[in-house]
Amino acid sequence: MLRCGLLGRKLGHSISPKIHSMLADYSYELFEKEEDEVGAFIEAKEYDGLNVTIPYKKTVFQYMDEVSDVAQKLGSINTIVKRADGTLYGDNTDVFGFSELLRVFEAKPAGKKVLVLGSGGASVSVKYVLESLGANTVTISRSGEDNYDNLEKHMDASYIVNTTPVGMYPNVTEAPLDPGLFKACEGVVDIIYNPSVTKLMELAGKAGISSVNGLYMLVAQAAKSSAQFRGVVADDSVIERIYERLKEQPLN
Secondary structure: OOEEEEEEOOOOOOOHHHHHHHHOOOEEEEEEOOHHHHHHHHHHOOOOEEEEOOOOOOHHHHHOOEEOHHHHHHOOOOEEEEOOOOOEEEEOOHHHHHHHHHHHHOOOOOOOEEEEEOOOHHHHHHHHHHHHOOOEEEEEEOOOOOEOOOHHHHOOOOEEEEOOOOOOOOOOOOOOOOHHHOOOOOEEEEOOOOOOOOHHHHHHHHOOOEEEOOHHHHHHHHHHHHHHHHOOOOOOHHHHHHHHHHOOOOOO
């Protein structure tokens, strides 16, 4: 049986094992590692496939023998496959996942300003997709040129996408900003999936702004990763089926 899993720093909130159990028959474990443990863990290769989450999507890049074109462009990896010869292949299935999320949300970002909250590994994937669709993206970070202290420069934003962990379970009362302040805002995308309605989404709702969480993205990227772990062609039809099952279930 294949040994697969999720690498990250804090993973108690993750439902990835549940999703992968619905996708195929292999073991899927949570590998919580501190930053100084990541290199040794990757190089030990005691796994067949890995997903990678906060905050190691950029960190693991240096340990790959080969990467996909999109991972090369972004410098961010969320899927690792140990091939038959022991070499490591890195890919970024977040791009597919976020593209699918925007599709089901029916977002129309072409020619519009989109604020991307956060500058980590997930944000580069999100920006890549948005810019490929013709959006004008602006990264909002804590210490960058565009930050939470000068948001008044971007009150004309049409969409807001949160790629930070702010508001993620168990810190459910937090939000990175109030979307109600952005009078031109058409939609809010929070790639957090637990809770299913984040504080950011709650504030958007109060302002009459439509919003969506990251569950569909999570399922879509997992399905694509799973196919790579097993060396098979991805069956995209499974995404909707698993999503419909999960959205009715408690996540905690």
